[in-house]
Amino acid sequence: MRIRPLVTLSLVAAATVVLAGCAGGSQPEASPSGTAGDLCAAAAPSGDVSEAVTVEGDEGAAPTATFEAPLEITEAQRTVVTEGSGDEVAAGDYVSYALSAYDASTGEQIGALGYTEGELLPQEIAAESPLGQSLGCATVGTRVVAALPSTDGSSPGIVYVMDVTGITPLQASGTDQAPVDGFPTVELDDDGAPTITVPDTEAPTEVQLETLKLGDGPEVLPGDKVLVQYRGVLWDDGTEFDSSWSRGAPASFVTNEVVPGFQQALEGQTVGSQVLVVVPPAAGYGDTAQGAIPAGSTLVFVVDILATQHPAAQ
Template identity: 50%
Template sequence: MRIRLAAALSAVAATALLLSGCAGAGNPSATPSPSASSKCLLNAKPGTASDAVKVSGSGKDLTVTVPSGTNIDAATAAQRSVVKKGDGKDVVAGDLVSVQYRIVNATDNSVLDSSTRGVDDQLPILLDPQQQSLFVAALECQPLGSAVVLALPSKLLGEGAKPLVVYAQSTKKLPTVATGKAVAPEAGLPTVKLAKNGEPTITVPKADAPTATQVAVLKQGDGATVGSGDFVVVQYTGVTWADGKVFDSSWTRGAPTQFQTTGVVPGFRKALEGQKVGSQVLAVIPPADGYGATAQGSIPANSTLVFVVDILGTVPAAAAAQ
């Protein structure tokens, strides 16, 4: 379930090189724990290249220009200049923030990706070093509200890449638990008890598992609607119906996770698409909409799966085609 919301050419995908070795080893889809996120991973410094970039306008009219003659490839490392200093707490890896951004090809000023498709020219970004290293490099260790320019020489981006410039401003820290209005639970489905931090404990009833996928809203949000193929940011816990044991959970990794709705089992996709950000949903997924007769790690073959999912953010599927 790995994605990169800023999928502007292979060069952006290669920005994982920026933080290579900094985030530690482990599960490649895991997000950093809060303790691992409390320090700067790159903390890029300003330089002549990043200082030269011009930013003008505001909102959807914001433009980023690399002046003629600016040689970003002359730099030996990423450079970051602060255009505007925010007044909030420092942003760190693992945070979920609303971001206005532009990603520009530094050789011709063409816009490779932007937040213009978002509400008020902003999109939710999970600062995951393994999937969103570009935004981690741009925004980490700067106060919330800061706007920065990040200049990336091509040598950091992989063979055949062009130098990039990223403008990014963090505007708001977003909740990492569902904030919607509680909905009365449906009879016969697993029950859910929430800890103070929002982590769910799922209790499966002593009954036969349903034969069709069932989805129940536990909290009704009022944010953007998750569309077909959208990229979503969620917290989730999954247990098997047979024994109620947890087989996977973003909560144990200490931060939300992100993926495309088309990249998960059909039952999970059914639970997400059409729901609103801020919602918490319960999904009971029989084998036909899960992993079927194939065992997956600690999940036995022919397992019915139960998920509780907090929907924290969604980005239109167009993000993958920029």
């Protein structure tokens, strides 16, 4: 049995939970944007159920939780096992976490994810979300027990042990690389959003790649689901046709469900990198108009690779 990330669960989680990232379409889609709120106040209260769970295991490794089953979970509860010393999570942050899940009726472990790189994408945290109610305004390094009930009685509640492993930067964090002559130039504002200037030359006829920042995170594998920031402009006049920056939230999609040129800018790259890619029509949308993209257009993207989830974990 596989586990779906908490951000996609209601507080009344069903017994059968599935880790299934949303399937990306042919174009990237923005991640859902949470509502700002007081995470400290939103945290579920501690109670007899969450306090009845004993947790053992070192930080950074999957823990073992034991409790006397069955546990009757009638409301969401949350108990801090270990308080971390890192930064405090705030509403709107993209939180990296790991979790182990247990069937409340039997005490058996359902699964564990996030203790190995590339298993879980960071999730945006909001006060009204299950992730927000489970973690509250926890600090990085915190471990909590969260007990979530089922509303309809058709499935047992779930006991989660969750570790807050980090807060994901929403722009590339890699090391600056030397620019390549003849490529479009890129300037970043204070938030990291790129402005792309296209040279007054003929567009290339093959895909061209330039690494602007080199990250030291995990490699993006074929078929990975990625979390990225990106901006796309037309080579002909520099007009923006799509941008996660303009929408105000990073995007998440599977690498093999975007146009081939964009796919080449992702697979084989490392998390934390910023990549510029020039996509000729043959590796883009060809002779078909696509929204704001005229037929036969050469495209220029700047992509910040924030995180990746390998196919096995999807």
